[in-house]
Amino acid sequence: MTDTSVSQPANGPGGYKRLLPVGRATRKSVLLADRFADVSITVGGLMVILAVFAILLFLAKEAAPLFMGGELRKQEAYDLPPMADLIWTNADEYQTMGVRIGASGRIETFHIETGRRLAGTELDFGGDTATAVGATINRSDMVFGFSDGSVRFAHIGLESQVLRREDMPIGLERLTEHDFTDGTAVFRLIPGDQVRRIALRAEVKPPEQIAPEGTPIKAMAFALGGTVERPTRSFVTFDAQGIGRLTRSETRINLMTRAERVETMSVELPALPTGTHIAKVLLSSQADQVYVGTAEGEVFRFDTRDFAAPRLAETARLTSPGVGLGVLGFLIGDQSIVVGGQDGSLKIFFRLQVEGAETTDGYRMVLARELEPQPAAIVAYDVSQRRKTLMTLDAAGNLWFRHATSEQVLLRLIQQHESDSGGEMVMLMPRDDGAVVTNRAGKVDYWRYAVPHPETTVKAIFGKLWYEGYPEPSYTWQSSSGTDLFEPKFSLVPLIFGTLKATVYSLLFALPIALLAAIYTSEFVHRRVRATVKPVMEMMESLPTVVLGFIAALILAPLVESWIAAVVLGFVALPFGLMLAAYIWQVLPPQLALKLNGLPKFAFMFAVVGISAWVAYRLGPWFEQTFFYGDFKAWVNRDVGTGTPFxxxxxxxxxxxxxxxxxxxxxxxxxxxxxxxxxxxxxxxxxxxxxxxxxxxxxxxxxxxxxLLTRIGFDPRGGVVDTYVQRNALVVGMVMGFAIIPNIYTLAEDALNSVPSQLRAASLAAGATPWQTAIWVVLPTALSGVFAACMIGMGRAVGETMIVVMAAGNTPVLDWNIFNGLRTLSANIAVELPEAVIGGTLYRMLFLAALTLFIMTFVINTIAEVIRQRFRKRAFQL
Known part of the structure; x- marks a missing residue:
C-alpha cells in the first residue's frame, strides 16, 4: 500500500493543492531495460559507423594497388660464349629458354634463369651472311636480307607442350627447383601434376631475289597482316644503292580444300635524297605506311595505301636540332611512333589527320608525348606484345621500363655488366614480366619483375590523356574492345559526369512535382484526400527499379522517340493547362466551388492533366512542323532550320x-x-x-x-540540345524522377505537416492567403526537413543502377545533351564487374569507382547536413 500526503501551498490560501505519491520507486526491470536500450542504441550506432569505415577501408585497400609501382623480384647476370655476329634474340613467354641468332645462321639456346647452354642448330643460308633482319612484334616470324640482294623468310620460335608428369623423360638434368633439361628442351613442373616442355623450332624458306644480283640489303622491315582466309606478308627493303622496294604477298586459302594461291607484288619507293644514311625502317602491319629514319634524326614517311603508286608523304625531323637518332619503332598497334635520341630523349608521335597539314595525304606526324629523358643516349629498345609498354636502354647501362600512355617510368634497372653500345639488344618478355639484355661479348643481364597496373595513374584516371587515334587529349572510359591491339582507357571523369548528369535531370523532373504535391496535399486538400493520396505515394516507393528500367527501355524510350515533339510540347502544355484550369476555378460561384472541394476537385485536376496530355499529343505534328521545321531529329542535328523557335x-x-x-x-x-x-x-x-x-x-x-540571339550567331543546338539517340538522359530523368518522387514527397509532406498550426492561424488572421501562408510561413519553417527530403532523393538518384543500366544507353560521354546517353558509376560497376578478372586492372578500377561513389555520397550528405542545420536554426528563430 502506497502512503500519500497532501502537499500544502507555500503561499497561503491563494495556492493549490495536489495529491502526490510518497515513496514511489521505479522498478528495477524498467531501469535495466532503459539502460539496455541506451547501451544497445549507442553500440549499434558505433557499429554502423565502424561498418561504414570498414567498407571505406576495404574499397581503398582493393584500389590502392592501382597507384603502386613495379616490384623487382629477381636479377641475374652471367656470361655466354661470345657471338660476334649477333643480330637477333628471342625467348618464350614463360621465361624458360632464350635464343641467340647470328648473321651466319647459327642459333644458340640457353636456360634464362641459370645461363645453362642448350643445344642449338644452324639455318641454311647457303653459305651467305645476313646483312639485315626484320621481324614481327612476336619476334618469331622473321626475314633476313643478304649481300647478294636476296631475302629468306624464317620462323624461329619456342614452342610449348603440356605433358603428364608420368610422360616426363627419365634422367633429366636439374636446372632449378622446377626446371629440368635433356640438353635440347626444358621441362618445367607446373600445377595439376603436369609438365610443360619448351623446345626450339626453326625453319627457313628458300631465297627470293629482291635487289639486283650482288646488291646487298642494308635495311628492312617485316609485317604480317590480312585475315585468316587472306593473310598477307609484307616487307620493305633498302639496298646498298639506297633504293627502297615494297613487296607484298597475299595468300588466298580455299576454306573447303585448304588449297593456297599466292600473289606477290613489288614496287619501288620514291628515291630518297642522295647521301641519306638509313638507320631504321618501319612498316605498318597493313603495309600502308613506311617510315625511314636517318642517323641525323630525320624521318621520311611514305604513303603506300595505293600499292601501285607509293608517295613520299612527309619529311620531318623528330629529334631536337643537332641530336642524332638512337632508336625508331612502333608500339603495338603501329599507331604510336617511338623516337629515342642520342641525348637520352624519348618522344611519342602520332600520325593524325590535321587541318593545314602540308603533306600529300593530309596526315602529319604530331608530337603527342615527351617522356622522361634518360641519363645517356638511347641505344636499344623493345616494345610489349600486349600493351603500350616498352623497355629503353641507354649507353650508360640504364634500362627503364615505361608505359607510353601514362608517361610513367615503372622500373629503373641497371646492368651489372659494363655497357657495350655497339652490340646491346633488349628483349622484353612476352608477358611484360621480365627482360633480358645481351651483347656480342656474351654478357647477359636478366630481370624478373611484376608491374600489374602500368596504365593507371592519378592523371590517367582523373585527367586528360592523348590516346591513339584521338585528335586531342580527352577523358575516356573504354575498358575492352574486339581487337588485341586495343588500349584500355580508364578515366573515371565521364562516369562521374554521367552520375551528376543523371542526377540533375532526374531532380529537374522530380523536385517540382514532389515539392508542389507535398505543399498541395499538406496545405490545401481535404484530409480525406490526403489520407488517400499519401499512402498511394508511399506505395509507389516499393516499385522495383528493374521493372521501371525495363519499362523505360522497351516501352517508354521508343514511344518518346516516336512522339518526341508531343513530349516536348507536354512540358509546356501540362503546367499551362493546370494554370488555366486554376483561373477557371476562380470564376466558379463560391457555393459551387465549396461544394466541389475535396475529391471532385482532385479528380478535376487529373482530368486536366489527361486533357493537357491529349492536347499535346494531338498538336504534336503541328508543333514539330512549326518549331522544328517538320523533323525534330534533323533539327537537333542542324540539318534544317535555325534555333530561334526552340x-x-x-x-x-x-x-x-x-x-x-x-x-x-x-x-x-x-x-x-x-x-x-x-x-x-x-x-x-x-x-x-x-x-x-x-x-x-x-x-x-x-x-x-x-x-536577336540568332542574328548574332547563337544557336542552342550543340549543347543541352543535340543529336538524338533513343536511350537518353530525357528518358532516364523521367523514369528516375518517377522513382524518387515518393521519397521526396513523403518526407517533405511530413516536414510541412510538423509545422505548428498556430503559425498558420496567425498568418491567416493577419490577412495572408493560404498560398502566401504556405510559401512564406510554413515552407520556411519546414525548410530543414524539406531540404533533407531533397537530399535523400538526390542520394537515391546518385546511387540508382538498374534504371540507368537499361535506359541510358551506357555511353560514357561528356556532354549535357539531354537527348544523348550516359553512364554512371553505379551502372558501370554493374555492367563490367562480371567481365573483370579478379585482381586485374579493370577489377580494381571498379573498386575505385565504388570508392569514388562512396566519397561523392559522403561529401554531398555532409554538405547537405551542414546546410540543413543552418535552415533548422533559422526555423527556430521564427
Missing amino acids: MGLLLWPLSFVAVSMLFNRTVGTAFRLHLRGLNRQQAGVFDGLRWIALVVASLLLSFGAAM
Whole structure:
C-alpha cells in the first residue's frame, strides 16, 4: 500500500493543492531495460559507423594497388660464349629458354634463369651472311636480307607442350627447383601434376631475289597482316644503292580444300635524297605506311595505301636540332611512333589527320608525348606484345621500363655488366614480366619483375590523356574492345559526369512535382484526400527499379522517340493547362466551388492533366512542323532550320518572370487594390486576363530575344540540345524522377505537416492567403526537413543502377545533351564487374569507382547536413 500526503501551498490560501505519491520507486526491470536500450542504441550506432569505415577501408585497400609501382623480384647476370655476329634474340613467354641468332645462321639456346647452354642448330643460308633482319612484334616470324640482294623468310620460335608428369623423360638434368633439361628442351613442373616442355623450332624458306644480283640489303622491315582466309606478308627493303622496294604477298586459302594461291607484288619507293644514311625502317602491319629514319634524326614517311603508286608523304625531323637518332619503332598497334635520341630523349608521335597539314595525304606526324629523358643516349629498345609498354636502354647501362600512355617510368634497372653500345639488344618478355639484355661479348643481364597496373595513374584516371587515334587529349572510359591491339582507357571523369548528369535531370523532373504535391496535399486538400493520396505515394516507393528500367527501355524510350515533339510540347502544355484550369476555378460561384472541394476537385485536376496530355499529343505534328521545321531529329542535328523557335521556348519562363516583376513593380499594387473591390468571379476574370496578357507579352519578349540571339550567331543546338539517340538522359530523368518522387514527397509532406498550426492561424488572421501562408510561413519553417527530403532523393538518384543500366544507353560521354546517353558509376560497376578478372586492372578500377561513389555520397550528405542545420536554426528563430 502506497502512503500519500497532501502537499500544502507555500503561499497561503491563494495556492493549490495536489495529491502526490510518497515513496514511489521505479522498478528495477524498467531501469535495466532503459539502460539496455541506451547501451544497445549507442553500440549499434558505433557499429554502423565502424561498418561504414570498414567498407571505406576495404574499397581503398582493393584500389590502392592501382597507384603502386613495379616490384623487382629477381636479377641475374652471367656470361655466354661470345657471338660476334649477333643480330637477333628471342625467348618464350614463360621465361624458360632464350635464343641467340647470328648473321651466319647459327642459333644458340640457353636456360634464362641459370645461363645453362642448350643445344642449338644452324639455318641454311647457303653459305651467305645476313646483312639485315626484320621481324614481327612476336619476334618469331622473321626475314633476313643478304649481300647478294636476296631475302629468306624464317620462323624461329619456342614452342610449348603440356605433358603428364608420368610422360616426363627419365634422367633429366636439374636446372632449378622446377626446371629440368635433356640438353635440347626444358621441362618445367607446373600445377595439376603436369609438365610443360619448351623446345626450339626453326625453319627457313628458300631465297627470293629482291635487289639486283650482288646488291646487298642494308635495311628492312617485316609485317604480317590480312585475315585468316587472306593473310598477307609484307616487307620493305633498302639496298646498298639506297633504293627502297615494297613487296607484298597475299595468300588466298580455299576454306573447303585448304588449297593456297599466292600473289606477290613489288614496287619501288620514291628515291630518297642522295647521301641519306638509313638507320631504321618501319612498316605498318597493313603495309600502308613506311617510315625511314636517318642517323641525323630525320624521318621520311611514305604513303603506300595505293600499292601501285607509293608517295613520299612527309619529311620531318623528330629529334631536337643537332641530336642524332638512337632508336625508331612502333608500339603495338603501329599507331604510336617511338623516337629515342642520342641525348637520352624519348618522344611519342602520332600520325593524325590535321587541318593545314602540308603533306600529300593530309596526315602529319604530331608530337603527342615527351617522356622522361634518360641519363645517356638511347641505344636499344623493345616494345610489349600486349600493351603500350616498352623497355629503353641507354649507353650508360640504364634500362627503364615505361608505359607510353601514362608517361610513367615503372622500373629503373641497371646492368651489372659494363655497357657495350655497339652490340646491346633488349628483349622484353612476352608477358611484360621480365627482360633480358645481351651483347656480342656474351654478357647477359636478366630481370624478373611484376608491374600489374602500368596504365593507371592519378592523371590517367582523373585527367586528360592523348590516346591513339584521338585528335586531342580527352577523358575516356573504354575498358575492352574486339581487337588485341586495343588500349584500355580508364578515366573515371565521364562516369562521374554521367552520375551528376543523371542526377540533375532526374531532380529537374522530380523536385517540382514532389515539392508542389507535398505543399498541395499538406496545405490545401481535404484530409480525406490526403489520407488517400499519401499512402498511394508511399506505395509507389516499393516499385522495383528493374521493372521501371525495363519499362523505360522497351516501352517508354521508343514511344518518346516516336512522339518526341508531343513530349516536348507536354512540358509546356501540362503546367499551362493546370494554370488555366486554376483561373477557371476562380470564376466558379463560391457555393459551387465549396461544394466541389475535396475529391471532385482532385479528380478535376487529373482530368486536366489527361486533357493537357491529349492536347499535346494531338498538336504534336503541328508543333514539330512549326518549331522544328517538320523533323525534330534533323533539327537537333542542324540539318534544317535555325534555333530561334526552340530558343524562344527556352527563354519563355525567364521572360515570364521578367514581365511579371515589371508588372508588379509598376501597376501591381494598384491592380491588387482594384481586385479587392470586386467579387470572387469578377476578380477571377480580371486576374485571368492579367495572366493571359503576361503570357502573350512574355512570348513576344522571349521570341524577340531569340531572334536577336540568332542574328548574332547563337544557336542552342550543340549543347543541352543535340543529336538524338533513343536511350537518353530525357528518358532516364523521367523514369528516375518517377522513382524518387515518393521519397521526396513523403518526407517533405511530413516536414510541412510538423509545422505548428498556430503559425498558420496567425498568418491567416493577419490577412495572408493560404498560398502566401504556405510559401512564406510554413515552407520556411519546414525548410530543414524539406531540404533533407531533397537530399535523400538526390542520394537515391546518385546511387540508382538498374534504371540507368537499361535506359541510358551506357555511353560514357561528356556532354549535357539531354537527348544523348550516359553512364554512371553505379551502372558501370554493374555492367563490367562480371567481365573483370579478379585482381586485374579493370577489377580494381571498379573498386575505385565504388570508392569514388562512396566519397561523392559522403561529401554531398555532409554538405547537405551542414546546410540543413543552418535552415533548422533559422526555423527556430521564427
